[in-house]
Amino acid sequence: MSENIESLLQARGIKPTAMRMLILKNMLDFSRAFSLADLEAVMETADKSTIFRTITLFHEKQLIHSIDDGSGAVKYSVCNSNCYCSIDDTHAHFYCLHCHKTFCLEKVAVPDINIPDKLIPVSINLVIKGFCENCTKFAT
Ligand SMILES: [Zn+2]
Ligand SMILES: [Zn+2]
Numbered sequence: 001m002s003e004n005i006e007s008l009l010q011a012r013g014i015k016p017t018a019m020r021m022l023i024l025k026n027m028l029d030f031s032r033a034f035s036l037a038d039l040e041a042v043m044e045t046a047d048k049s050t051i052f053r054t055i056t057l058f059h060e061k062q063l064i065h066s067i068d069d070g071s072g073a074v075k076y077s078v079c080n081s082n083c084y085c086s087i088d089d090t091h092a093h094f095y096c097l098h099c100h101k102t103f104c105l106e107k108v109a110v111p112d113i114n115i116p117d118k119l120i121p122v123s124i125n126l127v128i129k130g131f132c133e134n135c136t137k138f139a140t
Helices: 001-011 020-030 036-042 048-060
Strands: 064-067 076-077 091-096 104-110 127-130
Touching: 001 020, 020 036, 020 048, 020 076, 036 048, 048 064, 076 104
Parallel strands: 091 127
Antiparallel strands: 064 076, 091 104
16 A cells, blocks of 8 residues: 555655655545545644645645635545546536535546637536435435
8 A cells, every 4th residue: 555655656756755655645545525624633643734735745746636615625635647637637526515525526527618719728616516425314
């Protein structure tokens, strides 16, 4: 597992320090998208500014992608190894209105959207809101 984590970092041109490997391991342990606060909560002993700087670095190197789910806190999720965060790589996300968790819908591509010719799209944020499988009983 740690070899895998090391190679994930190297594949994105990130030097695999012990702290970066530990942070990536914690990121991969989330089965959903995580916020800075989520990561701080599971890494109580780690320095908060180090966690923040590492998230910023991972994001710049496209190891993780960010999701604005409208909750006010930016969420992140680890990219697939073949993802380069281009619009073609973008998938939809699902935000649960009850438990406030956000999930990647990796198999749901963002549909082709026709925008006026003179506009240059850089990213698309498609968030579907509703109730996740654990919260269906709250759907009305
Ligand atoms: Zn839920
Ligand atoms: Zn995602």
